[in-house]
Amino acid sequence: MLAAWPAVAAVLFARLSPRRAIIWTLLAGYLLLPPVVGIDLPLLPPVDKNSIPALCALIGAMVMRDRLDLAWRRPEGWVMALAVVAILTPAVTMATNPEPLIEGNTFRPGLGLFDALNGTIGTALMLLPFFLGYQVMASTEGVRSWMLSLMIAGLAYSLPMLLEVRLSPQLNVWIYGFFAHDFSQSIRYGGFRPMVFLEHGLWVAIFAVMAVLSAAVALRETPRPARMRQMGILFYLLVVLVLCKSAASIIYAMLLVPIILLTQTRLQVRLAGILAVAVLLYPLAQWTGVFPTEAVKDLAGSIDPERGRSLEFRFNNEEILLERASRKPLAGWGGWGRNLEVDPISGRFTSVSDGYWIVMMTLGGIMGYVATFGLLCGSVIRLWLVARHRPVDRWTAGLSLIMAASLVDLIPNATVTPLTWLSVGALAGLAARGLPSPTDQPQAEPAALRHPPMRTVIG
Structure with a gap:
């Protein structure tokens, strides 16, 4: 999967706009590739689920530079x-x-x-x-695309997360053949917290926080006729976050969602x-x-x-x-x-x-x-x-x-x-x-x- 990700990135750049291809190359790679392992190259650090998608996104951005229609600036x-x-x-x-x-x-x-x-x-x-x-991503539309993608990815990722809440974190074992951490740390409050393809349940929980807060911003931006649907999305993601059983992440969401919805x-x-x-x-x-x-x-x-x-x-x-x-x-x-x-x-x-x-x-x-x-x-x-x-x-x-x-x-x-x-x-x-x-x-x-x-x- 790690070696095949450049081909996946190529498909994304062929089918999506350059900015969205960059987003999904990084986001999908982070969520789907195997954790804590990498390809050990001679004289180089191992390349893993963090570095391979980033390199693919960089190459794609350079190839599609003209289509991005951006003024690349010196930092x-x-x-x-x-x-x-x-x-x-x-x-x-x-x-x-x-x-x-x-x-x-x-x-x-x-x-x-x-x-x-x-x-x-x-x-x-x-x-x-x-x-x-x-x-x-340094534009209003870039940030908007990024946060909507986080929300969409959270909705999609909630399905394997809920499966692991019910069955215990096994997807990485079934698909990649190994468990990424200490199994005892996936047991919390009389149940399981999901790991899916991330290295620990805490990583899943902080990703769920990102999806929840993105959904809260989207609710503020949603026109009134469609707000009930967006409220349903926000409530659903909050439930999924609670099932992650990470006290700190739940506190972040409980404090920041009202701030997003009610303050300037x-x-x-x-x-x-x-x-x-x-x-x-x-x-x-x-x-x-x-x-x-x-x-x-x-x-x-x-x-x-x-x-x-x-x-x-x-x-x-x-x-x-x-x-x-x-x-x-x-x-x-x-x-x-x-x-x-x-x-x-x-x-x-x-x-x-x-x-x-x-x-x-x-x-x-x-x-x-x-x-x-x-x-x-x-x-x-x-x-x-x-x-x-x-x-x-x-x-x-x-x-x-x-x-x-x-x-x-x-x-x-x-x-x-x-x-x-x-x-x-x-x-x-x-x-x-x-x-x-x-x-x-x-x-x-x-x-x-x-x-x-x-x-x-x-x-």
Whole structure:
């Protein structure tokens, strides 16, 4: 399937408009290709369900450049600066980690040129969806197409999700022959939470949040005669989200759906910007002890003792890993498990890096964290700053809230995906172009978007 995806992408580009082909190449690849495996090429990092669709989308965008009818622009200075830092970080990590780590019977090798090359290529592949979003989706119509596609994909994906809620997560085993994670983590509240073809149930839940919030924005934009149908879609997706049994994702939806439905767009973007600033500063708050860890643990424990214990476990590991990160603050420890604490006798890791922020802080240090989260959070913050002086359409405001929820989820989980990068790239590109006025939106929805070719995409 991984090797065949370029052929699938070619069919999509042959049958759909270039922008929609880019969307579905990335989106369908993320949802349908097998997780946690990749094609291991000589001297290169493995290419997987994240990088192969991104490469296919990039090649398609370059081939169809004239049909996209876009003015491809040089990214803003802050985007280029952070991207360069991200690309250079693996080389700095290699230069500061030449020594092997020998602890009792445990040996972890030092880093060399091979690790720097793999890290650099891997970072470039990770950032591809961001720059595709920046160049191709940075318009009101681009954001609108992207969010409607998220909603449609959520509706289609709900069918295998509901099947796994009933039967347990087995589709990846039946189709690809392996289970992608620890089966015990798919059991929650006396039932199962779906995984389908993603690496964990939490990834499915955060995708369901994106679909729910997209449906809420679509409800605001739907003409009155068709609103009952759109309300049904929103309610259905909310039910599916609840069945994912992820407390955090349910909270995101319960808080943000009313905000989308009842508040003005400028307030939505402001809230998204404030949350992005909070996420960006979270490591500093933890490092200095300002973050109210004990109060948060007590609150979570009072709501759900099991979730409270899980949160306490995460906070304890963050404290251990922050102390380890402080020993290599500039560019981190790099790979081979060097960023984790280990039992020197058994060789087992004694710490777990759950949150994406602590993963980046220990792997790439301050350089890696600032570059990665600077692009993720900075895109929402940049949009907020521009929106203070210009009107914002509902689709853009809704996408900023989707990204705010996704960014908050990166504190406890590592749920960053190509969908995240494409979305923040679109927001950064929109901010760079000065936010088109809502009155510049197309007057009628294209027929192809009103009746999307689901059979072609999903099949």
